[in-house]
Amino acid sequence: MDEHAAMELVERARSETAHLAAALARQRDEIVASSEFTSGDDEHDPEGATIAFEREQVQALLRQAQDDLAALGQAAERVRAGVYEICERCGGPIAEGRLTALPATRTCIACANRR
Template sequence: MTSDSGTVREALLRLRQETEAQAAALDGDLRSLFEASRASNADDEHDPEGSTIAFERAQLTAVLDAARRRLAELDVALRRIDDGSYGSCERCSRAIPADRLVARPSARTCVACASRR
């Protein structure tokens, strides 16, 4: 592993740690929301706040799912660093531009291949 890949690995690990903390916080918030609504006699259908509670649950669930997907993508990126394939497009094997990797560190395809999806 080159020092450059070591630096990238450190950055990915930091990003993974931040994302993991965010996912844990979101999971706690979602559990608290479920507990609060379970403890309440409120019925989403007949409670004036019901649609807000349902929306908040759906929103938290979606954001938590996105954080978990991001963790999985970061894990793949870390494995790609370890096997030496990080920065190469999975489809065409060309180098992924540095700007793309800065914007999306877990990118597995170059811009051209990504736009063909």
């Protein structure tokens, strides 16, 4: 894969992940805003546990999206450094199909399977 194709792959994934993160942040904000109109007592409010669960679930998904954005930023740096297709563990090649499926991956399949 040439540098241009690799950067395009990473940038497309970053764009999609940034849109997802923005949507999750809006969803989290909506949950927080809607919970302002309910009782602050999650333990005794029948809807409280559901709201708390939804808020934590969306927050966890948002954290994952933010982590993915950071990993994709590192992937872009690896593209610029010319080491995008090189496994960080063994120094061998990372298959193009693996990079297409997981643009932020840093390891080849063999090293990933050793974990």
